[in-house]
Each structure stands twice: as C-alpha cells, then as structure tokens.
Amino acid sequence: MNELIKKGFYLGLGAALASKEKAEKYVRDFVTNGDLAPEEAKKLLVELGEKGKEKQEEWSKQFQQGVSESFKQLGFVTVEEFEDTKQQLNRLEEKLDALLKNANQE
Numbered sequence: 001m002n003e004l005i006k007k008g009f010y011l012g013l014g015a016a017l018a019s020k021e022k023a024e025k026y027v028r029d030f031v032t033n034g035d036l037a038p039e040e041a042k043k044l045l046v047e048l049g050e051k052g053k054e055k056q057e058e059w060s061k062q063f064q065q066g067v068s069e070s071f072k073q074l075g076f077v078t079v080e081e082f083e084d085t086k087q088q089l090n091r092l093e094e095k096l097d098a099l100l101k102n103a104n105q106e
Helices: 002-032 038-073 079-105
Strands: none
Touching: 002 038
16 A cells, blocks of 8 residues: 555656646747747746645645545544543553552452
8 A cells, every 4th residue: 555655646646747848848848939938937936836835735735535435434533533532541550550459459
C-alpha cells in the first residue's frame, strides 16, 4: 500500500511540473510574439502558480481522504482511535490495580 501512495504522489507531482512548464512556454511565446508585455507575463505566471498551488492542496486533501477511507474499509484504525483505546485501557488497569490492592488489604 505504501508503494501505491508513493506512486500516486509522484504521478501528481509529475503532472504539476509538466503543466507548469507548458504554461511557462506558452507565456514566453506570447511575450516573444508581442501578444503580452513582460510585466503582464510575470503577473500571469504568479497567478497561475497560486492557482496551481491551491489545486495541488485540494488534490492532496482528496487523496488523503481516499487513502483514509481505504484504510478504514480494510479495518485499520486511526491514530485517534488507537490513542482513545490506549487511554481506556490505562484507566481500566488503574481501576483493576486499585481493586486488587483493596482486596489484598482486607
């Protein structure tokens, strides 16, 4: 499963890099042809970069949710569920120790 996650991450990263390179090429072509001023090109690239980052964060969140759902379907527990169970077990052990201590004193 770890390998699948790694492949998904690399796939997303590759797609993002390819898109960025294509966008930069198109903007350079616009500047070269005189269709776009260099200052406008810089501004456009910054805007595209920000939108790309937002989209990447959105995809990352969706990917994490998908992986989390898959793990739940396979029967895995979350860290929070594990910690809750661990705390419950610790409380029960403390109660049992107290009961055994009281029983031994009687």
